[in-house]
Amino acid sequence: MSIKHRDINDLVITALESGISYWAVYADTTLTTVGDDYEYPLPFDITTFDDKTITLTESNMRIGILLAAKIFGLSTRAFTDNHDADLADAAVQCALFGGIVYA
Numbered sequence: 001m002s003i004k005h006r007d008i009n010d011l012v013i014t015a016l017e018s019g020i021s022y023w024a025v026y027a028d029t030t031l032t033t034v035g036d037d038y039e040y041p042l043p044f045d046i047t048t049f050d051d052k053t054i055t056l057t058e059s060n061m062r063i064g065i066l067l068a069a070k071i072f073g074l075s076t077r078a079f080t081d082n083h084d085a086d087l088a089d090a091a092v093q094c095a096l097f098g099g100i101v102y103a
Contacts (some may be wrong), residue, residue: 007080008061009039011088016040019089023102025049027056046096054096064095071100 016027029044043057068090069079079087093100 003062003065003076003080005058007065008042008058009037011065011080011083011091012040012042012056012061013038014083014085014088015092019085020092023048056092056095060095061091064091064093067094067099
């Protein structure tokens with residue numbers, strides 16, 4: 001199953017708007033309009049509360065989604081189709097850190 005750009009975009013929007021604010025102090029991006037959709041264009045930097053700055057890319061988000069889906073025992077499709085703020089947070093953490101660091 002391939003992870004589509006729209007899947008990544010949906011997870012990034014959910015993460016930035018409601019999932020990662022307890023560990024991320026700043027995301028260097030702006031919500032933009034693309035056709036009829038909105039997105040936070042990748043790549044962009046995320047700064048943590050402990051002053052680490054890491055770049056989120058489409059490539060590391062694909063890896064993060066696969067890893068987070070595995071951690072939660074979900075297929076990739078179930079993960080992307082039924083995500084909430086917690087799953088979006090997990091995908092971003094897996095993308096940036098290779099696992100869930102902040103809980």
